[in-house]
Amino acid sequence: MGNPRKEVKRQNLMDSAYTLFLEKGTLGTTISDIVQRADVAKGTFYLYFKDKDDIFHALVERISARVVSDAARAVQESGLTDFSARVIFFADCIIEYFKTSPTVLRLLDRHFSWPRLEHQLATTTDPVVLSLIRNVLDSPAMQGRTEQEMWHLVFVLTEMVGATCYSSIIEMRPAPIDEMKPILYNVIRAALRPQSAEQAPTARP
Amino acid sequence: MGNPRKEVKRQNLMDSAYTLFLEKGTLGTTISDIVQRADVAKGTFYLYFKDKDDIFHALVERISARVVSDAARAVQESGLTDFSARVIFFADCIIEYFKTSPTVLRLLDRHFSWPRLEHQLATTTDPVVLSLIRNVLDSPAMQGRTEQEMWHLVFVLTEMVGATCYSSIIEMRPAPIDEMKPILYNVIRAALRPQSAEQAPTARP
Amino acid sequence: MGNPRKEVKRQNLMDSAYTLFLEKGTLGTTISDIVQRADVAKGTFYLYFKDKDDIFHALVERISARVVSDAARAVQESGLTDFSARVIFFADCIIEYFKTSPTVLRLLDRHFSWPRLEHQLATTTDPVVLSLIRNVLDSPAMQGRTEQEMWHLVFVLTEMVGATCYSSIIEMRPAPIDEMKPILYNVIRAALRPQSAEQAPTARP
Amino acid sequence: MGNPRKEVKRQNLMDSAYTLFLEKGTLGTTISDIVQRADVAKGTFYLYFKDKDDIFHALVERISARVVSDAARAVQESGLTDFSARVIFFADCIIEYFKTSPTVLRLLDRHFSWPRLEHQLATTTDPVVLSLIRNVLDSPAMQGRTEQEMWHLVFVLTEMVGATCYSSIIEMRPAPIDEMKPILYNVIRAALRPQSAEQAPTARP
DNA sequence: CATGAATGAGCATTCATTCAT
DNA sequence: GATGAATGAATGCTCATTCAT
DSSP states (O other): OOOHHHHHHHHHHHHHHHHHHHHHHHHHOOHHHHHHHHTOOHHHHHHHOSSHHHHHHHHHHHHHHHHHHHHHHHHHHHOOOOHHHHHHHHHHHHHHHHHHOHHHHHHHTTOOOGGGGHHHHHHOOOHHHHHHHHHHHTSGGGTTOOHHHHHHHHHHHHHHHHHHHIIIIISOOSSOHHHHHHHHHHHHHHHHSOOOSOOOOOOOO | OOOHHHHHHHHHHHHHHHHHHHHHHHHHOOHHHHHHHHTOOHHHHHHHOSSHHHHHHHHHHHHHHHHHHHHHHHHHHHTOOOHHHHHHHHHHHHHHHHHHOHHHHHHHTTOOOGGGGHHHHHHOOOHHHHHHHHHHHTSGGGTTOOHHHHHHHHHHHHHHHHHHHIIIIISOOSSOHHHHHHHHHHHHHHHHSOOOSOOOOOOOO | OOOHHHHHHHHHHHHHHHHHHHHHHHHHOOHHHHHHHHTOOHHHHHHHOSSHHHHHHHHHHHHHHHHHHHHHHHHHHHOOOOHHHHHHHHHHHHHHHHHHOHHHHHHHTTOOOGGGGHHHHHHOOOHHHHHHHHHHHTSGGGTTOOHHHHHHHHHHHHHHHHHHHIIIIISOOSSOHHHHHHHHHHHHHHHHSOOOSOOOOOOOO | OOOHHHHHHHHHHHHHHHHHHHHHHHHHOOHHHHHHHHTOOHHHHHHHOSSHHHHHHHHHHHHHHHHHHHHHHHHHHHOOOOHHHHHHHHHHHHHHHHHHOHHHHHHHTTOOOGGGGHHHHHHOOOHHHHHHHHHHHTSGGGTTOOHHHHHHHHHHHHHHHHHHHIIIIISOOSSOHHHHHHHHHHHHHHHHSOOOSOOOOOOOO
């Protein structure tokens, strides 16, 4: 499916862009820089990508998918059985990754977000990820929640973790990420506690 | 003792930039546009701001401060007494504001964040905001938490709300914001429940 | 193996700059002027030169080389045999050239100088210039001098001629160049007289 | 003669410009820089000088006059009697000054030249300089020369020394100034040798 | 498919100069 | 005389995009 040679050149350009974006930022990197590093002609770039934004988003998807996939694998290998513990472990993997690679986090520039992975998750064939999905839907946290609510909850928690990583690691506010971890994990644990029949949330009258 | 005329001109430029940024985006707006609209000479801009980024950040601060201040005022006027309810109401005010003014949200471009307001909060003389702060520190959610932990928790929840607003309102993922609200408020309510003596969060071994 | 088309365009830009620099001065000439006259796009300029200084220096080299080369040819064709006479004739050619083209002299703005040609002389293949070089080294003025001293002497005399041309032709001080010629030529003749065994120059104690 | 307060302010601006020109070059220095350093308002500059060129030339005159005056004084204090030796000593003083202060030499940018001092010399009341002038006109080198020829010779030799200093000290070509000195002094000595009745210089036919 | 020379609209920024106070 | 806020013309330079080869 698709010329393998083409795919190689495409990956080449993405690798080149990845390195340069990390080094000089997306704004500081020009198409010229990218093609020069990839050792192809300027025009060739436009054979594979529409513009800088196009290659940037392709890159973000690739990175996000890898981060999630790696974390999922680690969860599976952890042997943990408690659902909350597994989710927290999952979050921890992601946090640790960003802690180690803050430049990647800066590159993603708050664009790391679970829903960006949505269609990837929906169409994935990665057995590790598939198993993760099943795991979520079979969890005790599903009690009192529809499948959709469950995914939205996961989404919201992911946003929380991602945004906190960004503030904490990149901008070092309001505290080092290690101090923020217990806060985050407590929220996750509280949020995943099976829904009791409580009063509906009050919104503005 | 700063020249009042100068400050007026500065505000003038910011107002001009605000309108244009909303209309055509930060990237689409040029310094020329800004000065033209503010009816001053090009060079005058550089008398007040270093560059486009400079005026943008000044603008973000101004907007964020207003949003928070307005929300705080609304909370005080709501007559609500339950702490959780007040926090949720506060979050709701902010969400509603962004729902009504999605272009402002887009302008902030994920730069709305509680900690950006930190020093403003620390030095504020706005009685409404001061009362809000006291309210947080006197709340039942303080049980089992240090003052710092409490602020970090507030920070984390704010990040969650802000990031979800952005995804939901701007990118319309994963669902309309009104569908996300219950999820968010449940998380907030669960997170603010007074700490029981539970086991410490499990991190990666 | 350099693209001949590229070289043509480069020369084109230099010709355009040459004319404009003479007409309106280097400061008065803008890159826009140059590309407009050369009938290429603005960006094209930066494909061939770093900035205005870059093209200016390329121009100075080209002019200097031509002036020297022409003078050398004239000496060879003069049939003169006496070394001093040949050198003076050489100087006279250069002076006459600048007298005829004072705008070129003004363009060079004291940047005409023998040593700038050094590496050009060292690597030249122009038979006329090569013969000139041999002529210097075989001259009677070499008596009592090393080869290096001889070149330094030539350099010093060239600086003298060049600087006097500038003052005299451009600033018309201290007298018209024709009145200065006998002074210059007497100094050259005296300086090239074979070294007698005289006392070493006295410097400051 | 002239308000002394005004003269002080004028000198102040010149001192400021002098320092800045040496530090950042004439082109790199703005009027803003100058007035800021002199601690006066922008408009004040235009009360004393027409523009940047105006202050630059005033500065060049001041520097040149000082260099010549200092050298003249040193000659007088040297006790030397031989005319050639005195001239060479004079040249040496100037060379040594520029060797010690290459940035000043760069500032002058080939604008150090005897004739610029002409009217200063003609109107000077400095007894040291006056005595120097008399010394020249009483010298044995005057033999066979008119007074005007003598001054032209002095001019030509000064140009030679100045230009060689610039090339040698600033551009370090073709050799360090100390290696160039003997060459220069030999030319000076040869040029100042009383004129024998020799054949007139040959120019281009 | 690939190339890379050419394009040219577009923009930030500077700074000498003025003039109302 | 002194000030310094305001001016705005002027310019160098970038870089995404195209297209003839």
